[in-house]
Amino acid sequence: MRRLRLTAPAPTDLGIELLGVPVGSPVEAELRLEAVMEGVLASGQARVRLRGECARCLDPVEDELEVQLQELYVYPESDAEEHEAGRLDGELLDLEPVLRDSVVLALPFQPLCEPDCLGLCVDCGARLSDDPAHAHDESIDPRWAALSGLKTTEAGEAASTDEE
Ligand SMILES: [Zn+2]
Ligand SMILES: [Zn+2]
Structure with missing residues (x-):
């Protein structure tokens, strides 16, 4: 040995x-x-x-x-x-x-910087552990703004079809 x-x-x-x-x-x-x-x-x-x-x-x-x-x-x-x-x-x-x-x-499947890491804000990417009270009043992503505009237009067209 x-x-x-x-x-x-x-x-x-x-x-x-x-x-x-x-x-x-x-x-x-x-x-x-x-x-x-x-x-x-x-x-x-x-x-x-x-x-x-x-x-x-x-x-x-x-x-x-x-x-x-x-x-x-x-x-x-x-x-x-x-x-x-x-x-x-x-x-x-x-x-x-x-x-x-x-x-x-x-190795852990999901390595974490700290066991209760809160991850990132889905809206702006801020690190939530640094700012746990972080919040947005509404979505600030311009792509969502464009989509909600589209929805309004479709609803308007549907409404005018019904009237005919
Ligand atoms: Zn982390
Ligand atoms: Zn955010």
Whole structure:
């Protein structure tokens, strides 16, 4: 059995669309490598940095995440194909797939800048957490104004048809 502590730069695309580990940021791992019958069992934790944006208000989100890792790496000559195991490459084992799976599974679907983020005003895009009393008397979007004009015209035409 061997204990191992290592820091490595994060690979690309480690994460989901709204939240992920910045490329090249340090991934710190503490691992236990145990020789077992079929190969090497690696287990331990990895700590990564996270950067992304709030799913509601699009503010930047920064966080840290610690994930548990466990993977069996079988010897190259092993025929343990049916275990979806990693495979040893000489003395090397590739931690990236297990790290990727663990990180992606641990990420929230909807990263938030704060648990009760109020999101953005649908009318003007203001961040509601900054101004919870925010309100508009009526819609200010000119597209809606144009639509309500159209509705009036249609109603007027319908009315004149009825009269004939
Ligand atoms: Zn937010
Ligand atoms: Zn508004």
